[in-house]
Amino acid sequence: MVMTRKSGTEQAWTALGGDPALLERVGTDGPEGLLPSRLPVRELARSAVAVCSLAAAELAARRTGRPVGRVVVDEAAVATAFVSERHLRIDGRAPVSFAPLSRFWPCADGWVRTHANYPHHRSRLLGTLGLAPDAPDGLAVEAVAASFAGRRGEEIERTVYAAGGLAVAARTPGQWAAGPQGASVAATGLVGRERLDDAPARGAAALTGDPLLPAAGVRVLDLSRVLAGPVATRTLALLGADVLRIDPPRFPESPDAHADTGFGKRSVELDLAAPAGAAALDRLLSGADVVVTGYRPGALDRFGLTPGELAARRPGVVVARLSAWGTAGPWAGRRGFDSLVQVATGIAAVEAGDGERPGALPAQALDHGTGYLLAAAVLRALTEQHDTGGSRLVTLSLARTAGWLLGELPAPAAREGTGAAYEPERWLTETGSPLGRLRHAVSPVAFEGGPAGWSRPPGRLGADTADWLTG
Template sequence: MDSRMVTDPLADVRVLRIGDRLAGRTLTRLLTDQGARATVVDLDDPDARAKAIAACAGCDIVVDAGAIGRADAAGLGFDDLAPVRPGLIYCSLPVFPPAPADVAPGAGGASAGRVSAGTVSAGTVSAGTVSAGTVSAGTVSAGTVSAGGVPVDDDIAIAAELGLNFVAGREPRDEELPVGSSFGAFLAAGYVMAALLRVRRDPSGQRIVVPLAAATLTTVARRLIRAADPALVDPVAGPRLPIASRYACSDGCFVQSGGAYSRFVETFVDVIGRPEWRPEAVQALLGLPTAADEAAWRGRLDAVFLERTADEWERAINDAGGSCTRCRTRAEWLAEPHARESGIVVDDGTSIRAGRAVRVFEAAPDGGSPAPRDGGAAQRGDGVAQRGDGVAQRGDTVAEHGDGVAVARNGGGLGDSGSPLRGVVVVDLSIVLAGPTCGRALGDLGADVIKVDDPHRPISPYGWLEVNRGKRSILVDLRRDEGREVLWRMLSGADVLLENYRHGKLDQLGFGFADVARACPGIVYASLNAFDVGGPWAARPGWEHNAQAATGMQLALGGWGPGRPPDQVTYPLNDFGTGLLGAYGILLALRRRDATGAAQFVAGSLARTATFISSPLFEEQAADRAASSVRWLRCPDGYVGVLHSVSGRAASEGGALDGDLIRDAADVAGRAASREEAAERLRASGFGCVVVRGSAELPDRPWVRDSGLVVEWEHPRWGALRQSRARGWATGFEPSPSYPAHDPGQDTSVLLAEHGYDDVDIRRLVESGAVASVPLFEMWSVA
């Protein structure tokens, strides 16, 4: 069947970027990759104000990417530009959230801006009551943190503050990945799209503030979950079969093995020629008695992987349906045929760049599959099919709205209240982290998210609590006819189907895009998997660690052990990043669906996200980060980082920190009683400095505590619960207040009743096993 792609879903959108910080560049790229046209104004240009005002008259979105306060000082803040362009969306990307007076620049790297008295106070931020008109220009500035008068790279400051570059027992490492800038841009892209949905009904201007650190809390959120009941431990944290780990092979290369479920373990032991290990290995996947047992298994697997080369293991295990990825360098990944054929990497003959962070396809008039076909539609340079002139018309089940406001398939208007997605129904079939994070982000914007899970799949309790807040839950066995009928009924009134299985997996159950698009005209179908659609690896299973291994992240982070083996980023940045990008893609698709009525297909992947996050390291921006190295100094209670070439002392004495300056800094740090004292002394001596923190400190940090980024609530079954909540602020809408994650299947009966089942039907479905409910902390033991 033919396929079409929406090549430019934002072709009608104009963007003005002011300044050049990486977060702002990344946000602008996310928009321009989808067809928006951008004008860039350099704040160092003497005519910057005149040029910006002229450009603003025809633009829809302003991205403030300047250093602290520069746009406001230049007369280019929101209050200056909003009168020029009615309906203007103005997005600022400060490093840290608005904070009370006890958090000042240089005090541990905390604040990059201020909300002045009478605008948004600490109390109103934490209560989540930022209302229209309360965020004024000139109070929240987007810029680089200042440490004692010395500018600090945004991403270095965030990595140190959130402990991204720190593992207990090891010296911190330089964080080369622009994680803070990336996550700030990812979350901001969703907020900007939400504002675009609202602006059709409410033409007043909107101010959006997305602090980079607040967005990046997403990456460490699981570490911040705490249940008051000490008996509620997370079984995943204990000793287990080390199948998802890195192993040296006979050729000196490494592989990242994978397998979160018993069928992958069974496949693995067959491929390695040890079928007799099967019962013991499957049981070990659920947990082992001691760390010594895990070490014994690791010794066994060390010996096994030395029997073949890394390429041989990758081929053999994947051909059998298992999961194994050779640890590649970035250069190898950029040349990998799959990366090119899937459009994750684009080579136009003059440069190599990352492809779009997320792709939006439009269904052909016959409801055809959106996946690129060999010999099918014409191909663009990024490996995706071009859209033709014809588009499918809105089906009868899609409500029309005369004024062009985006509408839900069930007739509710998008953006007709404080929540941009009120009235939008999302059926979330996804598992683990990436897909559920996407669903959670949509729920934060007001969507009604229905989480559908397999009653036989083990669930990590703390992972579930983190990514499934704000959703209703039902357990449905899609292997049964009755279970599939339940899902079809839910899809009949849904706007979005979200899944993150291997490409093609749901087709086997009759719920592929083509099937759903024919039955549900106008639906948005989002697929977020490991290795994307298209390309030879499309059907491969994979997880966070496989994406890191394939794209060069693990080898780039090696160096803590002998022989520089690959190492893993210790937090699932690609899972969470793919979730946020998936939400952005769905918002793009909803806007497009409103214009054409056609079903939309959103495609993202862990490998695509990993490549996009890493792109500043192999594209033209690499030079911008070359001078951002740090020397780590030990203090009695942890570490501080002294920045090499941005230190005031280094600049005044001829460039980067040399041996004498490092000794001076180490002497200052060594005489301090704490990290805070060391940082204060170093800054007073003219050194650029950051304090390295652990995740346990974050809930009590003023910028987290006073900005409502940690919530404490009473779970109806499990009692007091604390968790973080990444967010931004907007004058045109307020994120949903949310609620703690329901237990798996907790809403089964209610949801069935909403979809036309009576008490007799519900009892029959429960007795047949087609639907179920299971207390969360019992799910891990489900076979």
């Protein structure tokens, strides 16, 4: 007997604890064959957007007392949004992509992928080779290539990570699954959900603003960086939340990534280790409804930002915790990015075009997909809290989303998608901003009566004050 797997939307909605009866409210539209790949990327993308849209419609229904509105997921809107960073233009300029040292390198037993887009990661990588942080790109590329060619991938991985850099040896899915981190991640659910206490329900009276903006009146502290966390908080901002992003001073962020994911948000720099920064954080937490953290596990603990401490400081809070590799296992404390997770988990091996050099997904689908799932988890937690109270914790990781893609979603009969032609311009728009004139993707998250766009464009990083907009 052949067992048919549930659709990705059904799987994700179940992981979110949603009512199965609401799935009948979801439909799809638009062309097929987009986001071509060997793995079911299109299924992942539309499923993540579908459950995020349905969670938004569900919370809106709680606020209005009306039935849950219809959700229609447009395939073209999803495909455009999942490569939003490629469509972005800032006064006509295309954004900067990967740095010269962020790439695949052949090594003695296969391939290694490095990530050095940030200056501190670049300098740490070069430090393992005895090179100065300001070494020219040409010299640096030659030195890395020569060094890596004679070394084994896992030795390179250990050495670079020990120095605070980022390098991952390419593995097959089987090798990842057999390793301790793969086993640790596989033992977790796609979405971790936990009730932290019995704080009373705040009820509809605590939420102000347009009820068809389901997150109106919700205050979100965003302590996340490229890319999944900012995608999630960009979505919550679309739905009416007051999102305040906090960054540490002197810790560079990609201005182009911020231009893509900063819609609807405000941004402030706070040194949480300084008395003034700690006091500002305390003041903000006293009014926060949601705290999103996207740093590696443990990195923010010294600031009193563990889930338990947050619930004690702000009873009834929703804590959304995101990481690259999961919260347990030997890699839990490691930094990571979508491109590295693809390589470690075996996605790059599956997507190898010639069976030799590792490949890549047609989008940073782990980042974008996890971002929409994270937003959906926050919205569902707010709905549950509306009904029964309690501080809530939701936990996701890029590595667990990779496992969903590799082994749980319905497998395509052949190569997923055909690269079908479509006109992305329909799903692009232009907006003036303090950063310049932006051409950008519209949000694919949509439901009956929901918002069509963001209330504000991205501003300059750190340019706002550490205060909530109202109250």
